[in-house]
Each structure stands twice: as C-alpha cells, then as structure tokens.
Amino acid sequence: MVAITLPDGSERKFGGPVTGAELAADIGPGLAKAALAVRVNGEMKDLSLAIESDAEVAIITSKDDDALELLRHDCAHVMAEAVQELFSDTQVTIGPNIENGFYYDFARPTPFVPEDIEKIEARMHEIVKRDEEITREVWNRAEAVKFFKDKGEHYKAEIIEGILGDEDISLYRQGDFIDLCRGPHLPSTGKLGKAFKLTKLAGAYWRGDSKNEMLQRIYGTCWADPKQLKAYLHMIEEAEKRDHRRLGREMKLFHLQDVAVGSAFWHPKGWTLYRTVQDYMRKRLEGGGYVEVNTPQLVDRALWEDSGHWEKFRENMFIAEVDESRGGGETHAEGEAGVVSGADHAAATKFLALKPMNCPCHVQIFKQGTTSYRDLPIRMAEFGSCHRYEPSGALHGLMRVRAFTQDDAHIFCTDDQIESETKIFIDLLASIYRDFGFEDFVIKFSDRPEVRAGSDEVWDRAEKALMDATTAAGIDVVLNPGEGAFYGPKLEFVLRDAIGRDWQCGTHQVDFVLPERLDANYIGEDGAKHRPVMLHRAILGSFERFLGILIEHYAGRFPLWLAPVQVVVATITNDADDYAAEVMAELESQGLRAELDTRNEKINYKIREHSHAKVPVIMVVGAQESENGTVAVRRLGGKEQENLALKEAVARLRDEAAMP
C-alpha cells in the first residue's frame, strides 16, 4: 500500500508502487497530458519513476515555476541531439541551466558559424515534433566510461571518471541521443514546446581553465510558452536601449576611442555628472571620518618590488622606461621604442610604473613620522587614478577600462578594530548606495584562496571578524569560496547592469600582509611597535564603472541632483527672450544647472528634443509667463505642466536638487 498526499492535502492510496504518470492519470486525463515531472517529498523526479512508499507528491506542469528548470535542461539536450545529428564530428561536454536559459559546450575541429545556429534551431524543432520518448537508464560507471570512449566522447568519459563515489550513474536516452545526466527530464521531447531560441555563440574553455582547449558554447533561452519567450526577448531589447555605451553617446556624456584604448574621454555633461558624484562622495567621506590624500601616478619600481606588485601584478602594470642619461626625461612605453643598448644606458635606465593600486603609496604616508595607537583607526581616502593593463578581451565600455579612478581608502587599524570598522563601512556603503537608488545589492564573502599568504590562524581571525561584522550589520552574504585576495578575505558588493551582468563595485578587504611587507607600524599602549591591519575598501569601486552602472540604472533619466542639465528654459517666441534670461539668472543664482533655448523653433520641437536629451525639467516661458512673472514647469515624461511664480518654482527645484 502506497499513500500519496497531494498538495491540496487529499490522499490517494495505491496497491503498490505508482509512477508519477500513473498518479497523474489517476487524478485526471487533462493532468496526465500536462504532466512534465513530479515533486516527491520536495525533490523533482521523472514522471516515470516509481514511488515506492508514502510520500507527498506534486505533479509539475508547465504552469509551475519549477517547470522552467526542466524545460531548459531538456532544451539543452535537444540542442545537443540536433548538433550531433547535423555535425557528427562533434563531442558533447556539459550543458547546464543558467538564468533565463541554458548553454551547451561542444568540442569540434572547426568552430560553429552563425548560419549553423539557424540549422540547429530548425533541427531542434524537428526533434520536438518527433516527440521522442526520454528514458532513464542506470549504468555501471566503468561500462559507461567505456561506452563513451568507444563513441569517441572523450569529454563525457572524463566527466564520468571524475565523479566521486562509486555508485552507478544515470544516462538519459532520447532517440539515438544518449547523455550522462542526473535528471530529471521531461517524458518526451514533444513536451518541450516551441518557446525556445538559440541566442549566442561563443568560445569557452574546457573546465573553465584558459590553459585548456577552447570549446564551442551555444547559449539559448527557453520558456514555458511563446508569450513568455516574446516577453523575455522584448525585455532584452528594452534593456539594450539603456546600455551605458549607447546612452553615453546619445547624451554626450563620454566617448571611447582607439587612440586611448580603455580610457574614457569625458565630455562636459559626463564630467559634470562625474564631478557631482565625486563631490557627493567627498562630502560623505568627510562625514565618515576620512582624511583625503593624493599620491603619485608614476612610482619607482623599488616600491612595487617591496609591495609585491612587481612580482604578482606586473603583467597588469603599465611600465615606463626612463633613460636618465638623456636630458629631456621622455618616457617610452614598455616594449615599444625604448630600445636601450650598451651598459651606460642600461645603468641610467629607471623603471617607473603607473600605479595600478593606491595602497603602497598610502602606506608611505602612514609611515611618515610615528603613529600612536591613539591615532587609530586612520581612514585614508584618495580618489586614486589607477592604470591597469587589462586583457583586451576584458574591456567593456566604462565597466572595464584600463584607466580608472577608485574611491579608494585604506583604514589603518588594530586587529580589534576590524569588526567595528567593517560594520561602519558597510553602513556607510549601504547609505551611499541608497542615495544612488540602489536598494538591493549582493554581497559576496570571498574566503581564503588556495594560494595565500599568512597563517591559517590569521585567516581564521580575519574571516571571523569579517563575518561577524556582516552579521552585526544585519546583512546577508553569499559565500564565494576560495576567491579572496591572497592577503586576506574580502567582501564584494555587486551591482547588476541593464542586461543582467553583475559587476563588482564596492569591496572591503582585510590585509595583514602589506603592512608587514612595507614595514608599517604604530606605537602601542605598551610603548612597543605593532603592525597595523589595513582594510582596503572602495564603495563605488571605480568612478568609471559606477557611472556606467548609474547611467543604466536610471536609463539616463537621472534624479535632479545628478542630472548634468537640470533645467532647460524654453521660449515659445522670441518675445519672451528677455524674461527667459531673467529666469535663467534666477536658476543659476540658486546653483541650478540650466540651459537656455531661445531658438526660433516651435515649442513642440523644443520639448521633444530636450525630452530626448532626458532633461528632467523644462520651463516653458511665453507671453503669459513674462507678463505674470511665472514659469510653466514640465517634468520629463509628464504630460501636465505646473504654473508657478518664478521664485517659488526655482526655490522648489533648488530644494529638490540638493545633494542627499
């Protein structure tokens, strides 16, 4: 006797083991047809699995959110089947679900081209039409390895060999296609439906390691019905419209150019935005007990050797070679024209590096004179301009550049202060993110990496202090094992861009190593020298990336305090020009960023144009306003206007535009 409890609490009894399919049929023919899988005691299982003992069971149909998981995974299998039918020289590797879809990595002698994608997609639809039964088989590991090796599927064989334990493994078969898989799966390929689309073609390294060969990855998206697919594709399209690279150009904020790869040219409006953010940050740092410093761009190799960067980070550094026997002190980029020959020249050659980080310089400031424990913590901030030679393929608009400015700071403190400083920092960061409109963000906790400096005891202490502080701050963290810096654990504060890509912005790292390497110390209560701890921290991360995120977050429609142009005064006819100048003067006297549009154009045209430019407020002035001393205030996107006395309108905007 097997008793099945359904989600509505009702119970059904069966004489013996019952499969999900039978259960569904027992409930009703409609459900039997719609059933995709079952959830047995909370775990998703195949419809064909026999339920042997009493259990809570739910039948999963395409209406369930869980169904997406199944559909996407099946879609990956169907894609793999299609690929192998079309391209017999292709080996399959892995094909997991991801957000909104799935991918599958294939190994083949020649890469796919975009036309292949169309063929594969067409074949996938055929396979769905064929409605092949999907069956589960349990195999002995050794046999499975041999089977895949004989088939020429070396990657699969390697995966099976790599599975820990010695239980049997499950394979799923559909038509002639058979794949290693934990399951569960749909009962047949016909259940997949039509709501899928292959989206991207890309290279990807086997096992995610750049030392390995490159596989061909095909990404797809898959949904329960065509409406969802359409909605998703529409959402992507809309998101692309807020891409900061597009808005940066359209709104004349910045541009990028190949004469300075990976560096932004900030235009007047973009620079206004940048400066506004910087002014705000400066205010918050001052309120947060930080002192601001500024340190050199070009620093001698000696310091980088001491700090460890020359050894660990050299590949990422811009190095300038300076021939000091020469009068001018010109520099040559590394590997470029600076050919030095002969011992005399070599002796006169110095290597300077553009700083990739500010920390070693901050330690130099810390080390000037002596520091008492009474002075700690010292929160030393710099809007530090850094250069890093990033791999060309990593560059991405403002999000990943080679020249950037960090809102960097190093907190020199005692071990005992780590926890409180961390909590103070998280509070400051959260408050600042809120001011920028980011209520939700992910915090990753990255703990000790395999290759690290410092004893396990030190790591235990650092990790605990960091974790306790996040708990004290009342914030959840996502564990990110093994991803800490080599000198200490870190918190990463992650924001998401318009098209769903995550970017680390803020960071908070505990460092016991650099103070040691650079011999920083303070005088303790006991009169002896002690090592301070350094907390490396940034809130925005880099201005470039943060502004990129900010542009996308607001889709260019900035809140008033951030908008590069806050108000445009637009006249209806030239008769209002004089009055418009008065309005401008009033706006500017209150510190508002305003522009005047007295062109001989229709008001409709002006409104359309400034709306496209995403100016938050348009003040329309014509004969009426001139006569009454008022302005008609029109908000971006709004249909209505508000008629207000000039002084009052400006005063209101001034208050609204105040920096938070």
Added chain:
RNA sequence: GCCGCCAUAGCUCAGGGGUAGAGCGCGCCAUUGGUAAUGGCGAGGCCGAAAGUUCGAUUCUUUCUGGCGGCACCA
C-alpha cells in the same frame, strides 16, 4: 589573451569588382508657432589600416587595428 562575428556620412544602416545611398542629425533660407517632429534647399565619405589578386578593389584574399558577444582574467 582565446573563440566567433563586425568595421560604409556625426548616428542607425542599405549597397556592391567600374571610386557610393537612405533616414535622423548638421548648415542656410522662410516660418514667431503654447507642451514629444514646420517647410524648402544644401554640405558631409581615401567605404578602419597595410599588403595581395585583378586592366581596375570600398566590394575578393591575407595580416593588423579597433569594436561586439562570450570564455579566461578583474573595480
């Protein structure tokens, strides 16, 4: 850095072995019009760079540079 794709006017893009086109934008002229496109005229291009094939290359081939999407790497 690796795989694939792309590079034509300021922007978005069409074209194609015989030295180029549209829309928007820009300039000029007319229009002075109350809340998201007034009309007319006009100027813009070494078709990313170099080499090769060819009588002839913007078009075909190769290399390079840059961009895009991933991967790897990272604020």
